[in-house]
Amino acid sequence: MNETAPTRQARIKQKSAARRERSKQETRQAILEAAIQMFQREGYEGFSLRQVAENIGYTPTTIYLYFKDKDDLLFAVCSQGFTEFTQALQHAYDTHPDPGERLNALAWAYLEFGLSHPLHYQMMFMQRSEWVLRASDSKNEVQNSNSYTIQLNAVVEAMKAGVIRLGDPVETTNLLWSGIHGIVSLALNMKGVIPKWDETEVRQLVGQYTEMMARGLRP
Amino acid sequence: MNETAPTRQARIKQKSAARRERSKQETRQAILEAAIQMFQREGYEGFSLRQVAENIGYTPTTIYLYFKDKDDLLFAVCSQGFTEFTQALQHAYDTHPDPGERLNALAWAYLEFGLSHPLHYQMMFMQRSEWVLRASDSKNEVQNSNSYTIQLNAVVEAMKAGVIRLGDPVETTNLLWSGIHGIVSLALNMKGVIPKWDETEVRQLVGQYTEMMARGLRP
DNA sequence: TGACAATAATAACACTGTAAAGTAGATTGG
DNA sequence: CCAATCTACTTTACAGTGTTATTATTGTCA
Known part of the structure; x- marks a missing residue:
């Protein structure tokens, strides 16, 4: 007025x-x-x-x-985890120009995040996984900077570079993500349950995993 | 007296x-x-x-x-899940004599159990995984009939048969288990979060997974 | 200064798991 | 058959939980 x-x-x-x-x-x-x-x-x-x-x-x-309520506060805690997680993946992505090594680097970064933030990892991807979406929404990173898209891009470029066979990039991303998520989540849950499952053995397994993936996805 | x-x-x-x-x-x-x-x-x-x-x-x-308490009752609920799970794997094992197909059959049986008992699966392998041990103890199946050992045996025999490369069977088992567990656990958690992740897509992914594993582990 | 909005605390409600004490009825020994 | 005991169960109570409505205190503004 x-x-x-x-x-x-x-x-x-x-x-x-x-x-x-x-x-x-x-x-x-x-x-x-x-x-x-x-x-x-x-x-x-x-x-x-x-x-x-x-x-x-x-x-x-x-x-x-x-x-708003307990969930809202807990989500805020979670949200910080998502940010760190995305940053870790982004850093791995940025510091490894080679498409093949990049895929491996992402797997390792994923593992390291899980091992160093076990409680966050479990909440983010096992207990309250619905929040994955809400987290990327609330940081308007929907388009090209969320953790899933980072991995997807790495897959796309690995395909372009002929490092892995052509195919639906989303499916391949899901496949790779499932694998590393399986290792990490079992690593966090199954200490003392699975034979040979201390931290160094888990790392070794990720080594085997990346090797095997490379062979299995070779063009 | x-x-x-x-x-x-x-x-x-x-x-x-x-x-x-x-x-x-x-x-x-x-x-x-x-x-x-x-x-x-x-x-x-x-x-x-x-x-x-x-x-x-x-x-x-x-x-x-x-x-004894709430946990004890909840464990009893869980225990029934472990029994069914082991039976499902055992059935897959028994009905597939071929070592290569056997590995695949185990993966499929694993997936089907997870998809048809989502709440049990999450409790058994994601929320209260400590109970895996207690469950096999309480059914004195420690020696050779628990679910882990079934998978381990299948791996050992696949190695003997030359279907997969030689190596530490425990490590290979862990690798295979991690993979399928990753798919199942993401399938249960990430509905609507991951692109292309309905039940049929998950099944298709398991198909890709077994294929890729077969290639990756070929002798 | 008086109306008002923001910030905090109190009180209360409906839950939760769990422990201690009490109680009606079946079981048992004489 | 009857009193003592034992068993299965309930009552009561405690210390928690998340959450809402109400009240009190405070600082800001016209």
């Missing part, structure tokens, strides 16, 4: 609002960090809203001012 | 005890069946002792007379 230049009061109001917004984001962040810490300690099943609140000196209900 | 023949009273007492024991097993079974039904409906997270009790007209605490 008022089209004249902003008055001093208007400017102050704006900055004040900005400051309050910033403060709000800060406490939101504090809650989130406490939640992450708690998740690292207690895992998915032991994660408790009330304990998170207690750890940072808030009443449980206060959390609801910053997150 | 008394070494004479058992008196009538002693015989009656014994039969009475037997009858009570039988009745006890019956209500235990009733609880277990209600638990299975409830698990099918609500899944792992929604499974509630109190609701199980209510469904069969008991007080929650009564269940503790037949099962």
Whole structure:
């Protein structure tokens, strides 16, 4: 309505609002960090809203001012995992120009993420896998920067380069992803259940896996 | 102390005890069946002792007379899944004498079990995988009839027959298991997340998988 | 200053698993 | 047959959980 230049009061109001917004984001962040810490300690099943609140000196209900509900907070924890995961894959992608080595590098990066973030991995891909979509949506990385697409691109380019046989790239990507996911998820779950299944054996298995994939997919 | 023949009273007492024991097993079974039904409906997270009790007209605490705690009841539900799973693999093993086809048949049987018992599969191999060991212990199938050993035997014989290259059978088994487990677990979790991931596509992928494994492991 | 919005805390509800104590009825020994 | 015992079960209670509605405190704005 008022089209004249902003008055001093208007400017102050704006900055004040900005400051309050910033403060709000800060406490939101504090809650989130406490939640992450708690998740690292207690895992998915032991994660408790009330304990998170207690750890940072808030009443449980206060959390609801910053997150819709427990799921929403847990998703925020998860989301950070997705970001790191994508970054790890992206880094592997970027630092390996050769299409063949690139596929291997992606598999290794995948493995390393799983082994170093076991709880996150389980939540992201085993307990709440619906969130994969929501995570890439909320970071508008739908188009070409989500973790799935990174792997898909690597497959496409490996096909172009003649490193692996031609075929439906989506199917091949799913095949490769399934394989490495199987190894990682069993590695996290089956310690002491499968014979020969400590961390070094798992790494060795990934070595065999990439070799075998290379042979199996050769043009 | 008394070494004479058992008196009538002693015989009656014994039969009475037997009858009570039988009745006890019956209500235990009733609880277990209600638990299975409830698990099918609500899944792992929604499974509630109190609701199980209510469904069969008991007080929650009564269940503790037949099962140590919630975990114990849930394990009993799980255990039945392990039995069926092992039977399915054993059947695939027995009905396919050819070592090469046998490996494929095991993969297919594995897939079918997962697709037809999604909740059980997730509990058995993703949520409570520690129970794999406890399950084979409690059925004294440790030696040569548990599901892992079935797959291991198939690998050993495929190596003997020259169908797949020689190598550490345990490692090869782990490799094959990882692969099919990866496909199954993603199939159960990632509906609507991965492109092209309905049931028929998953089956097709298993086809590709077995093909690729055959090529990759050729001597 | 008074209306108002934001932030936090209290109280309460409906659940959960689980332990201790109590109770009606069948079983048993004399 | 009767009192003692034992068994199967319930009642009660506790310490948790996520979540909502209500209230109190605070700082911002006209």
